[in-house]
Amino acid sequence: MSAARFVPTVKLNNGHEMPAIGLGTSMSKGDECVEAVKAAIDEGFRHIDTAYFYRNEEAVGRAIRAKIDEGIVTREELFVTTKLWNSFHHPDHVQQAFEKSLEYLGLDYVDLFLMHMPFGYKFIGWDPEKRMPYDDNGKLLFSDDDYVDTWKAMEKLLDSGKVRSIGVSNFNSEQLERILENCSVKPVTNQVECNARINQKRLIEFCKARDIMVTAHSPLGRPHLFEKDHVDKPKPVLDDPKVIEIGKKYGKTSAQVVLRYLVQNGVVPIPKSTSRQHLTQNLELFDFELSSDDLAILDELNTNQRMVGFNRVKGHKYYPFNTVF
Numbered sequence: 653m654s655a656a657r658f659v660p661t662v663k664l665n666n667g668h669e670m671p672a673i674g675l676g677t678s679m680s681k682g683d684e685c686v687e688a689v690k691a692a693i694d695e696g697f698r699h700i701d702t703a704y705f706y707r708n709e710e711a712v713g714r715a716i717r718a719k720i721d722e723g724i725v726t727r728e729e730l731f732v733t734t735k736l737w738n739s740f741h742h743p744d745h746v747q748q749a750f751e752k753s754l755e756y757l758g759l760d761y762v763d764l765f766l767m768h769m770p771f772g773y774k775f776i777g778w779d780p781e782k783r784m785p786y787d788d789n790g791k792l793l794f795s796d797d798d799y800v801d802t803w804k805a806m807e808k809l810l811d812s813g814k815v816r817s818i819g820v821s822n823f824n825s826e827q828l829e830r831i832l833e834n835c836s837v838k839p840v841t842n843q844v845e846c847n848a849r850i851n852q853k854r855l856i857e858f859c860k861a862r863d864i865m866v867t868a869h870s871p872l873g874r875p876h877l878f879e880k881d882h883v884d885k886p887k888p889v890l891d892d893p894k895v896i897e898i899g900k901k902y903g904k905t906s907a908q909v910v911l912r913y914l915v916q917n918g919v920v921p922i923p924k925s926t927s928r929q930h931l932t933q934n935l936e937l938f939d940f941e942l943s944s945d946d947l948a949i950l951d952e953l954n955t956n957q958r959m960v961g962f963n964r965v966k967g968h969k970y971y972p973f974n975t976v977f
């Protein structure tokens with residue numbers, strides 16, 4: 653086992669520190685997920701992102717507890733995020749949903765609990781197999797729970813000491829502003845799709861002015877999903893000749909270039925990987941700096957096209973992607 657790499661932290665608006673890079677775990681399941689999280693901790697990751705929706709909280713928790721038991725890390729050194737699923741937006745369901753996540757993780761507390769999306773789905777019980785409520789015709793059933801009410805229920809969770817920080821995900825600027833106008837506790841972060849194809853410059857600026865950190869989901873542009881028929885999707889950013897060229901200049905891979913680009917834009921990327929080689933690469937971002945010319949070249953890759961557009965939810969009153977940012 654190699655020595656764990658050092659990862660800097662960023663300060664959140666409530667004083668807590670968040671490691672400047674995290675491990676994504678979407679689509680990482682079972683033993684593969686356990687091994688990836690363990691390897692990630694060995695390599696130096698101290699920030700792990702999961703969600704009720706991913707069905708891997710149990711695996712993530714198992715790996716974390718194993719590494720604590722081995723003496724590789726303490727719980728305090730880790731930053732663990734999970735997310736409230738869309739079916740549990742009704743204020744009466746928020747606490748129970750949180751307790752379920754904590755139970756699956758097998759931890760005493762989480763560092764960050766995010767509202768996964770601003771839009772809710774119909775609640776059809778607690779069976780984890782039934783995360784997506786469909787009617788007999790295959791139509792996804794929405795709820796009209798207001799995310800402000802959901803947020804107020806999330807604020808109450810802080811009193812329990814079982815969650816250190818709360819935040820949101822996939823919120824647009826107007827939705828974020830509505831939370832700010834109505835909340836007692838400011839979200840520490842908005843986790844949104846953010847990569848060189850959709851660099852979120854305006855949303856980052858908006859959040860920065862309000863002391864809200866942007867966390868970048870899908871920071872590599874989800875290369876694993878490109879084999880499918882993606883007519884209206886962005887071109888794979890890791891294969892872009894300009895990114896490859898910049899990488900050669902710094903002796904870095906395309907992934908390291910696009911992740912470093914995000915770090916220099918002031919956001920916290922959470923790339924997913926189950927490969928040891930990629931995990932190692934994804935941590936080696938803090939020993940080089942892209943020049944302003946190279947940042948400008950990377951800025952030109954922006955097309956504002958999303959990989960995660962939630963197209964099935966376009967008719968929802970709280971669908972977030974109809975605004976400019």
Ligand SMILES: NC(=O)C1=CN([C@@H]2O[C@H](COP(=O)(O)OP(=O)(O)OC[C@H]3O[C@@H](n4cnc5c(N)ncnc54)[C@H](OP(=O)(O)O)[C@@H]3O)[C@@H](O)[C@H]2O)C=CC1
Nearest residue numbers: 676677678869870871872873874876907923924925926930
């Ligand atoms: N809040 C939300 O709504 C959302 C949150 N997320 C979060 O963000 C995380 C990251 O996003 P995700 O959608 O997974 O996509 P990413 O953009 O992180 O891409 C992940 C893919 O990139 C590959 N990869 C990782 N590192 C490298 C590397 N160094 N070189 C080449 N390929 C690499 C991985 O393969 P391999 O495993 O083989 O390394 C995997 O197939 C998620 O896992 C999840 O935690 C994601 C989407 C939505």
Ligand SMILES: O=C1CO[C@H](CO)[C@@H](O)[C@@H]1O
Nearest residue numbers: 678679703705768960962
């Ligand atoms: O968090 C997530 C939200 O939804 C996506 C799919 O639509 C997931 O793949 C992702 O990881």
